[in-house]
Amino acid sequence: MTWVSLQMNQGGRGVLTAVGVGFGLVAGVSLYSIWKRYRRHCAISRLVPGFEASALGGNMSQIMKAGGLLPFLVELHESFGSVAMFSGPLFSAQVSINDPLILSEMGALRLDKDVNGLNFLKGLLGPRGVGYL
Secondary structure (H helix, E strand, O other): OHHHHHHHHHHHHHHHHHHHHHHHHHHHHHHHHHHHHHHHHHHHHHHOOEOOOEOOOEOHHHHHHHOOHHHHHHHHHHHHOOEEEEEEHHHEEEEEEOOHHHHHHHOOOOOOOOOHHHHHHHHHHOOOHHHHO
């Protein structure tokens, strides 16, 4: 009886060790990922101006207070100029560019796009938001 219970305890201990090692690996990879995002966020924030952000929520509270992303971006560019940074949750740094010259040099600006078929989105995005698509 003692030998059987001893073997069961050893087998259970091995399962707990495997679960502990697995949890440790997942936690380690998650912390490494957050650390890499934090380093990227710090590097970008030294180069590009923007509002202060919290670590977990980023600028999400300011975006909600402004009434959405578009009004927030308007406020961001009025405060910091044509190139500015804002943050999403967990240090996800986003750079917003509001200069047609820079955008055309990057090939990211299409002035010939037709937005007439997108009028149904004006209620969702606002009258100026359709132009940002």
